Amino acid sequence: MRRKVKIFVYPHDMNDPYSNIYRAWETVPTGNYASEAYFKQALMKSSFVTPDAAEADFFFMPVSITRARIDKRVGTEGVKQFCQKHVTAVRKDWSYWNRSGGVDHFYLSCHSIARTAMELVPEVRHNAIQLVCPSSYHLHYYITHKDASVPQIWPRDGNTPEAFRSRGNCRKRLAFFAGAINSPIRLQLHKEWGNDDEIFVHKGKVTFPYSEGLLTSKFCLHVKGYEVNTARLGDAMFYGCVPVVIADYYDLPFADILDWSKFAVVIPHLNIPLLKKTLKQITPAQYARMHQYVLQVRKHFQWHSPAMEFDAFYMVMYELWIRRHTVRNSLQ
Structure with a gap:
């Protein structure tokens, strides 16, 4: 080429x-x-x-x-x-x-x-x-x-976070989302999981560094807002967090090249009530493989x-x- x-x-x-x-x-x-x-x-x-x-x-x-x-x-x-x-x-x-x-x-x-x-x-x-x-x-x-x-993708200064901070076993929170509730799907997500103790869904900005939410969570939620796309996919992979895509009809970036099923979870918005069940069905061994793939492919999501x-x-x-x-x- x-x-x-x-x-x-x-x-x-x-x-x-x-x-x-x-x-x-x-x-x-x-x-x-x-x-x-x-x-x-x-x-x-x-x-x-x-x-x-x-x-x-x-x-x-x-x-x-x-x-x-x-x-x-x-x-x-x-x-x-x-x-x-x-x-x-x-x-x-x-x-x-x-x-x-x-x-x-x-x-x-x-x-x-x-x-x-x-x-x-x-x-x-x-x-x-x-x-x-x-x-x-x-x-x-x-x-x-x-x-x-x-x-x-947001511009990034410096290298990706240190390997020890990106390891899956350092991630105690099951899933993380923070952002504007500017669509029916995000509204449904917040209504369903806004008060959960394992899935963190925060309306607006968090009181701690956004990067900490990405570094301490196993899964990071990409949920349709005004558009199917946001910078959250790049954010998740930069910090070594397995993306969960809840954005119907999204032609995922580089889908002609990458097998997204190996490093992301794609959930139709109608299955938002089943989000925790879906994520908990992923075994530790399966998660470890997905997390490793995230660390491998994140170089493709940097400029x-x-x-x-x-x-x-x-x-x-x-x-x-x-x-x-x-x-x-x-x-x-």
Whole structure:
């Protein structure tokens, strides 16, 4: 993959008043939507990029939906029109979109607004590869296996926690969740388990460091809020906690590559009343294997600048790599 995949990044005019929406971040990315910034930053520093569009396997549309949204000249209401103008310019100025119908083109966004950002450009939604965080089977604009799920990950300073703090036998609490009760599923979770002495479900912020809850629990709950995705999956694995996913229709990140059944528990929201029974049915030996897998795969859920082997950037690149045959067949 590293030797063969070539990506052409559509250039932008540095004098364009909207060039900030297209260029890579110059500083270390921050915030809840940092995945988008990390990917673009890592890509532009990588050997995958080629200046020769004729040899490219894929074409990257570098429009930042996150930056467009916070730009007062565009804003949330103008994102759809801005994306439409970008794709129109690509089709007008370059021949590669029309050659393929867009099947070898992709963009990446880790903001919830990405679910409708390309609403005015149906050929993107139907043909191009959408690398997004709001990756739900239930979304009309998301097509599983054509599109791909990208993890929403908070930036991290330093290495993962020390091994002795990550060991499963140091975890005395059965399960942990803390966050806003902003969805019917979270409301049900809090109603069912909010006063339990083994499953800790806290409404809002906890009074102790959030990391302590992750380090001292066997299972960490990822429960659908406004969207199926949050940064909690990355949080759990960073601190060596086995994720429990309660978010129906969630196309889990890197599901084309990783076997989530080995390191996570996926529970339909209708089974929330059975949560404790389900977790307690997992034997100590089974849990130890799951926990070990968590420690093995968590490197795939971290961003670095520049990118490091097997990190989230290379996982996204591998998602593109396994789609190359579909793209080639479409071009024949």
